Amino acid sequence: MKKYSKSFKALWIGEIVSELGSAAGGITNGLLLYEITGSKEWMGILWLVYFIPSLILQSVTAPFLNHVEKGKMIRNIQLIRSSAYLLPLIGFVIDKNIGTIIGLIALQFILGLMQPIYASLSFSLLPEVCEKKDLTEANGLLDGTIRLMSFLAPGITSLLLLAVHMQFIYMFSCIMFGISYISLCQMSSSSKQTVPVWTKKLWWGEMKEGYRTFFKYKYLLRLTFLSSTVQFAVGATTVLSIPFIRSDLNGESWEYGIFAGAFPIGYVIGMLLLKKIPKTYVTMHLGLIGGGLSFVFLFFVKSIPAAWMCELIGGVLFPLFNSQSAAIFQSQAPKERLAQLSAVRLLFLRVTMPIGIVFASTSFFDLSTRQAYGIVGLAIVLPGLFYLFFFKTINNILESE
Incomplete structure (x- = not known):
């Protein structure tokens, strides 16, 4: 890790903790929805709510990504996602069944819109925070540790479920994305970009x-x-x-x-x-x-x-x-x-x-x-x-x- 820049380490830590929060939240989404509905069809609907708006948005928003400050944008996205994980908890407080389902759908919709923008920007940021000769190993490090988090998340979520009610796992996800935001704030911008009038x-x-x-x-x-x-x-x-x-x-x-x-x-x-x-x-x-x-x-x-x-x-x-x-x-x-x-x-x-x-x-x-x-x-x-x-x-x- 010594050969990597401070900005890369900040991006790496931000990716790790957000992936842990995302994986824990994803596991809870499925468990909670199935507990309420007992329906595989609702599980499919939940994934469609994530994928369809996400793919539509991604197909038309590519031009915008050349005209944004990448570091600032991914930090803002982490704040939005951190806040969105509170929606199922708020829905549960309002109404145990219908409110929770509405909160889950709203969460999936927001995550679906944010994920492709975040992934594209963080992918394109890597050459700015990492030497060209280290790009292959840097990609492997990011990809490998993210997958390790997806492996660890079920066990961590299970331990959390022993201590708190299922809905409160969303607080954990919220906190993880908040930590990711703080880590990404440590990244230094390599260039000042002039954004044209759109x-x-x-x-x-x-x-x-x-x-x-x-x-x-x-x-x-x-x-x-x-x-x-x-x-x-x-x-x-x-x-x-x-x-x-x-x-x-x-x-x-x-x-x-x-x-x-x-x-x-x-x-x-x-x-x-x-x-x-x-x-x-x-x-x-x-x-x-x-x-x-x-x-x-x-x-x-x-x-x-x-x-x-x-x-x-x-x-x-x-x-x-x-x-x-x-x-x-x-x-x-x-x-x-x-x-x-x-x-x-x-x-x-x-x-x-x-x-x-x-x-x-x-x-x-x-x-x-x-x-x-x-x-x-x-x-x-x-x-x-x-x-x-x-x-x-x-x-x-x-x-x-």
Whole structure:
């Protein structure tokens, strides 16, 4: 950590504590809503309230992100999210059932609007607070610790639930985002930005130019496509993992818990491994292909320990691709449009996740859980092999750094 700047450490701490608060709040959202309604349909509605406005906003707001002070904007977003976590608690005080549901919907709506803006800006801030040569490891550090928080959050939430009523977990989330705001205040701005007067003409022109620029950089487009296949798999596995362990392998709840925790633990190991291996075109794609094969192997496994091992190995390998591809995007995209292009990139990634959810949950394809895992894995492996052997542009970029 000594080689990283004070601003990067502030961003890193802000990301860690906010992810912990977000994960704890997300767990409580599902538990609380199911306790009130007992309905899977309401669970789906809650996620649609998060995703649909989020995707619509993200598709049209990319031009704005080139004309805001990034540090100030992400601090304000953390304050908004901190306040929003109080809404279910306020709703509970007003009315135990209806008030809580309204508070949950309002919370999800606000989080859905804020998340893509925050993610795009924090992604584009990283090259400003980190040396170019350290971008790959910095991305791995951020990604790995965030996933570690998502692993720790269920246990921390369970301990909190032993001490306080479920609704008061939202106070914990509120405090975590408040701490994140304080940490982000320690970041120093690298440049003073003059924000132009905003007009409709400017918005429309910037919108077209942003998408045109994104599609002009073919190697960045290819990396985004490959990252999208991973997000498609993430969406599908949110539906597949429980029935796979509980039904296909007849596992217990605690065995599913280990299965769910194996991937983030593996991801942390992969983050550490990333510091030791050469950062090349080949290792980046082998990480992607190996991670995809971990899903394919779930088609064949007959025992729960084998399933745990597949998830662990997938977690170890995927950072080799994710961190290097993110660093390439950050270093090769035009700096003056990085925030905007990051938003376009994130839009593609976030769209594919609900597509994966729909693919895994619909009965239209009439696939077993194992077959779905096999298809999801091949959707990562086949493009990865194709780009590994037929495109060398990214290899030249990596070698020149």
